[in-house]
Amino acid sequence: MFWNCPAVSRRFVLGFTISFICKKEKMDRVKKLTIPAFINDSISKNGEKTSLVYANEGNYAYSDLGKEMRLLAGLLASLGIEKGDKVAVLGPSSPNWGIAFLSVVSMGAVAVPILPDFNSKEVKNILEHSESKILIFAQNLYGLIEEDAARSCQHLILLDNFACVPIGCQASQLKNLAPALPAALIYPEINAPEEDDLASIIYTSGTTGNSKGVMLTHRNLAWTAQQCTTIQKIVPSDRFLSVLPLSHTLENTVGFLLPLFNGASVHYIRKVPTPHVLLNALNTVRPTKLLIVPLIIEKIFKTRILPKFQKSPVIRFLYSIGPIRKLLHVVAGKKLHKTFGGKLDFLGIGGAKLDGTVEKFLKEAKFPYAIGYGLTETSPLLAGTRVGGTRVGSTGPAMAGVSLRLGDVDPATGEGEIQAKGPNVMRGYYKAPEITRSVFTDDGWFKTGDRGWFDKNGFLYIKGRIKNMIVGSSGENIYPEDIESVINRMRYVLESLVLEKKGRLVAMIHLNMEEIENQYQHLKVETAQVKDKINEKIDEILKDIHKKVNEEVNKFSKLHSVVFHPSPFEKTPTKKIKRFLYV
Numbered sequence: 416m417f418w419n420c421p422a423v424s425r426r427f428v429l430g431f432t433i434s435f436i437c438k439k440e441k442m443d444r445v446k447k448l449t450i451p452a453f454i455n456d457s458i459s460k461n462g463e464k465t466s467l468v469y470a471n472e473g474n475y476a477y478s479d480l481g482k483e484m485r486l487l488a489g490l491l492a493s494l495g496i497e498k499g500d501k502v503a504v505l506g507p508s509s510p511n512w513g514i515a516f517l518s519v520v521s522m523g524a525v526a527v528p529i530l531p532d533f534n535s536k537e538v539k540n541i542l543e544h545s546e547s548k549i550l551i552f553a554q555n556l557y558g559l560i561e562e563d564a565a566r567s568c569q570h571l572i573l574l575d576n577f578a579c580v581p582i583g584c585q586a587s588q589l590k591n592l593a594p595a596l597p598a599a600l601i602y603p604e605i606n607a608p609e610e611d612d613l614a615s616i617i618y619t620s621g622t623t624g625n626s627k628g629v630m631l632t633h634r635n636l637a638w639t640a641q642q643c644t645t646i647q648k649i650v651p652s653d654r655f656l657s658v659l660p661l662s663h664t665l666e667n668t669v670g671f672l673l674p675l676f677n678g679a680s681v682h683y684i685r686k687v688p689t690p691h692v693l694l695n696a697l698n699t700v701r702p703t704k705l706l707i708v709p710l711i712i713e714k715i716f717k718t719r720i721l722p723k724f725q726k727s728p729v730i731r732f733l734y735s736i737g738p739i740r741k742l743l744h745v746v747a748g749k750k751l752h753k754t755f756g757g758k759l760d761f762l763g764i765g766g767a768k769l770d771g772t773v774e775k776f777l778k779e780a781k782f783p784y785a786i787g788y789g790l791t792e793t794s795p796l797l798a799g800t801r802v803g804g805t806r807v808g809s810t811g812p813a814m815a816g817v818s819l820r821l822g823d824v825d826p827a828t829g830e831g832e833i834q835a836k837g838p839n840v841m842r843g844y845y846k847a848p849e850i851t852r853s854v855f856t857d858d859g860w861f862k863t864g865d866r867g868w869f870d871k872n873g874f875l876y877i878k879g880r881i882k883n884m885i886v887g888s889s890g891e892n893i894y895p896e897d898i899e900s901v902i903n904r905m906r907y908v909l910e911s912l913v914l915e916k917k918g919r920l921v922a923m924i925h926l927n928m929e930e931i932e933n934q935y936q937h938l939k940v941e942t943a944q945v946k947d948k949i950n951e952k953i954d955e956i957l958k959d960i961h962k963k964v965n966e967e968v969n970k971f972s973k974l975h976s977v978v979f980h981p982s983p984f985e986k987t988p989t990k991k992i993k994r995f996l997y998v
Contacts, residue, residue: 448610448838449633451521453641453676455481461678464651467510470682471699475510477678480517486596487518487577494549494570498523498606501545501616505529505538505560506553506574508661509683513671515551515574516615516661520633523608526615527628528662530988531556533618537626539564541618544846545628551577554589610634616845617664619791628845629791631664638816638838639794640672645815646799647761647785649704651678654758656702658688658711660988664795665766669787670706679704694754701756708766709773710910710990712784716773717909720747722930725906741779748780761802763787765795766989768877768896772904774807786810788875790863792854793817794839797863798875809874819875822862830868830878834860866894883994885915891971898922898964898972905960907931912984912992919975922964923997925983926956953979 458481466480496502502519504526506512519526527545529538531553538559542550551572552560562583565571571580578592608614614636616628643649655674659666674681682700686692724734724743733739752759762777765787777784783802788810789795797819800811813819817839821831840861843851854862866878879896887893895913902911902922907930912923931952935945961977968974984992 448637448641449608449612450517450614450637450672451607453637453672454484454517454521457676457678461651464678465680466675467513467681468683469510469685470656470696472685480514483514483596484518484521487514488522490572490577490595491518491524491549492522496522496524496548498608499613500524501527501547503527503529503542503545503547503550503568504552504574504662505531505550505556507531507555508657508659508666509553509574509685511574511577512661513675513681515577516667516671520608520614523606523612525613528615528617528667530618530660530662532660532988533559535559535561535564537618539567541626541628543567545616545618557586557589608633610637613842615667617662617667617791627847627850629664630842630845631794632842635794635839635841636668636672637676639668639796640676642814642816642839643669643673643796643799644677646787646801647704647763649674649677649679653677653679653703654700655679655681655704655706656696656700657681657683657706658693659706659708659766663766663988664791665708665789665989666706668794669763669765669796674704697754697756701758703758704761704763705755705759706763706765708990709764709769710767710986712762712764712777713770713773713903714909715751716776718927718929720751720776721906722927723747744776744779745781748777748782751780752782759783761785765789765799767991768900770903771808771900774805778805778807788877789839792841792861793835793837793863794841796839797833797835797837806870806874809870809876811875812873813875819869820860821868822856822860828868830866832881833863833865833867833875833877835863836860885920887971888918893920893972895920898968898974901964901967902960905963907956908960910984910992912980912994912997913974914994914997916975920972922961922974922977923980923984924957924960924977925980926953928981931956 458477462478463476465474466477468475491502502524504512504515516526527541527547529541539561542564548569549572550568551574553574565582571582573580573589573592576594577596579595580589580592611632611634613630614633615631617631618626618628653674655670657666657670659670661667661671671681684692684696725731734743760783762782762784764784769786784805785800785802786805787796787799789797796814797817798810798813805811817835817837820834822834824831834856836859856862864881866881868876870876879894883895885893885895898913899911902908902924907926908924909927910925914921931949935948938945957977957979961974965973985996986992
């Protein structure tokens with residue numbers, strides 16, 4: 416099949432390498448802040464250790480990873496890919512996704528990760544805007560690729576087995592395509608990337624609905640992955656379980672490059688990570704490191720842990736007593752740790768703000784969690800805390816090597832826009848020089864668009880997105896995230912969204928219907944009567960939330976109305992609510 420791939424050159428020249436030319440060169444390369452420099456060094460040190468695998472599906476050594484990277488890079492070169500060319504990767508997180516990404520960036524080409532959550536129009540726009548010459552895609556996402564979008568690329572490659580896919584190939588024929596990677600071929604040497612060469616263009620899927628191509632260099636990504644070890648040490652015996660999309664910078668840098676640079680193994684889940692599937696993976700892999708977004712741990716706490724502390728008046732009373740609550744949290748924390756496989760020593764939480772009540776539980780339960788803060792534009796980490804060093808509500812201090820400051824500070828509150836400078840800050844937005852200029856200050860600091868403040872020890876606290884800020888009738892600044900944090904502490908609440916409607920604050924609230932419905936399972940009445948009782952309970956809960964929230968927030972942040980939202984809110988890949996859909 417390899418010989419039938421279009422434009423495959425049959426001219427092979429001895430001496431092709433991406434790595435391993437000689438020991439001296441490896442030593443020189445590892446000093447460079449490039450992805451292949453670190454990966455090649457790790458492959459040479461950890462040859463037979465496990466690299467990228469599916470959970471409970473055998474071994475795949477670092478030496479295997481190095482070999483397959485070289486073969487795929489050779490295939491890409493034979494298809495005409497040169498240094499600086501764009502290659503898009505569309506698929507769920509998997510070992511082959513990692514191989515594809517590393518092969519592309521190791522040969523000096525530019526990887527364009529595409530989120531599997533994007534629709535066909537967004538996929539088409541990214542392929543055309545990025546001018547990707549090749550699209551490497553997963554078979555189950557073939558339906559997202561419109562024919563004219565496919566034709567904007569020169570070649571298609573199947574991510575599942577690296578088969579070449581003819582333009583116009585029927586979906587039913589994909590499973591019959593043979594792998595294009597040969598058993599052994601030698602290709603001409605490819606130019607190794609330099610530190611400031613572009614490594615990846617990541618198209619964001621933000622809460623505002625505007626997708627921009629963030630240009631990240633080898634220095635950005637390699638330096639950030641290296642610096643993460645100043646917060647948490649990684650060793651070859653570590654096992655990472657991957658549950659977030661590799662096409663997002665958080666997982667790409669911290670959950671992929673970081674462990675690979677340090678010889679650890681990364682385990683992927685072949686199926687959609689439903690609670691049952693995730694539980695099986697946790698028990699099988701028994702990870703030492705796990706990276707999640709807040710929604711995952713918030714949902715576990717609010718649906719599985721908190722209801723047990725609310726199931727009777729006596730337990731609720733005991734839970735309200737501080738010392739007893741802490742003891743209950745410790746017991747629950749030990750059970751949760753066992754559920755996570757029993758070996759976890761680092762639960763990294765990032766991508767959005769963690770609910771204060773949930774963090775208080777983790778803190779009191781002595782659970783090994785840590786908080787991080789950053790953006791796609793900063794590769795992504797800007798600030799973070801080590802396990803045991805967290806402060807409830809804070810993202811921690813700036814990561815070593817990163818400088819943070821506040822712009823346009825309000826003298827009354829000490830709050831201002833968080834601005835950053837460091838080797839991890841992006842080059843800019845692809846083909847958008849004006850937008851790029853707008854997010855940098857005149858003296859070169861990146862404007863995050865987040866508002867926050869520092870305590871006396873340099874710990875950063877986030878108030879919210881400046882774009883989300885609501886200006887009250889008297890000119891006061893209202894942060895919906897502050898009000899939402901109060902709402903989300905209330906019993907039965909899973910998530911909420913505060914918006915301005917006709918000059919008034921409205922809260923949309925999604926409740927834990929499972930907990931509510933369980934209260935009426937014992938009733939031997941008609942279904943319609945049960946539904947009526949549930950609806951009455953919902954109205955009662957919403958009225959109680961409305962009253963309690965308005966008693967707690969300042970006069971400018973009081974809610975005009977509270978609305979029941981029956982389904983979960985639509986979210987970005989890092990599980991932040993897409994606010995623009997509800998305005």
